[in-house]
Amino acid sequence: MKRLLIGWLLLAAFIAGPAGAAEPRRIVSxxxxxxxxxxxxDACDRLVGVDRYSNWPASIAGLPRLGGMDDAQLERIVALRPDLVLAAPSTRVVERLSALGLRVVTLQAESQEDVRVALRRIATLLGRPERAETLWAAIEADLETAARRVPAHWRGRSVYFEIASTPHAAGAASFIGATLARLGLRNIVDPGMGPFPQLNPEFILRAGPDLVMAAAQPLAExxxxxxxxxxxxxxxxxxxxxxxxxxxMLVRPGPRLGEGARLIADCLAALPAPAR
Known part of the structure; x- marks a missing residue:
């Protein structure tokens, strides 16, 4: 019976075809x-399901959890009957969902400009294009406020921002790197190395960054x-x-970029001046 029900849901999604230009009312992220x-x-009320890692804002806590990029749950997504699915290009079920007739939009965000473009795209899909500009203006204001709070003795200092202990870093070409640059820091990973490269540990040791940033547990180790x-x-x-x-918040290319910048500025303001 379960298999039969899933089959009917998949068939219904295929027959219905992708939604047209109408504003989506049932969104899966x-x-x-x-x-x-x-x-x-301001469209949280349109979400009917999210990935397992979504945890902000608190209002989404009760939504169905549908897996992650590598194991998104196809049948459960289809059963929610979304009129729009938003995903990363590398999400494995994207092609299968599209083949079933669901409207799928993929969004890539590695640089800060990517984030701005993604916000515009989402706002346009929601029928609220003007809100993207308002939101980006607020992000810019937060970035500027954070930059003004960075002590002068940290400006121009080198930084290593670790995003994985393999080790992978947030390079200058990434949205995190752009925030660090906005705060006056000099990334040890130049833009030509890509946004999030895996580094040889010797590279980091030779670079000798003035400042190291990471999640608390990996940094302690x-x-x-x-x-x-x-x-x-x-x-x-x-x-x-x-x-x-x-x-x-820091490692997500989303609307809280400015808050992340303020968080980094708070840390810098609390640190003693570097010795050199």
Missing amino acids: LLPSITEAVCAL MPRRPGWNRLAALASRQTCAFAPVPYD
Whole structure:
């Protein structure tokens, strides 16, 4: 009976075909930053399902959880009868959902300009294009406020921002890198290396960043990595360690970019001046 029901749902979705230009009323978001964008554009009430990692704002807590980019639950998504599915291009079920006739829009956001374009796209899909500009203006205002709060002795200093202990870094070409640059910091990973490259640990040790930023747990473990006790920033605690919830905000290319910048500025303001 369950298989029969799933079959009818899939058939119904295929027959219905993709929605036209009408504003979507039943949206599935398969990426946390997209969920945040929909809500920041005042359309949280249109969400009928989200990925497992979406956790902001609190109002989405009761929504169905539909897996992640590698294991999104096709049958459950179809059963929700969405008229729009928003996802990353690398989400595995994108092609299958499209083949079933569902309207699927993919959004890539690696740079800050990508984020701005994605917000405009989502706002247009929601029938509220003007709200994207208002939202971006608020983000810009937060970035400017954060930049003014950075102590002068940190401007021009080098920074390593780790996003995975493999180690992968947020490079200058990433949306995180753009925020760091806006705050006057110099990324040890130049734009030509890509937005989120995997680095040879020796590269980081040779670069000798003045400042290290990462999630709290990996940062606490860094001194135990081979050779990393040579990093002066770790020895002198010139570090920004972010708890899980604020770290989520920092590494998501969504509407809370400005809040993330303020968080980094707060850390810099609390640190002593670097020795060199």
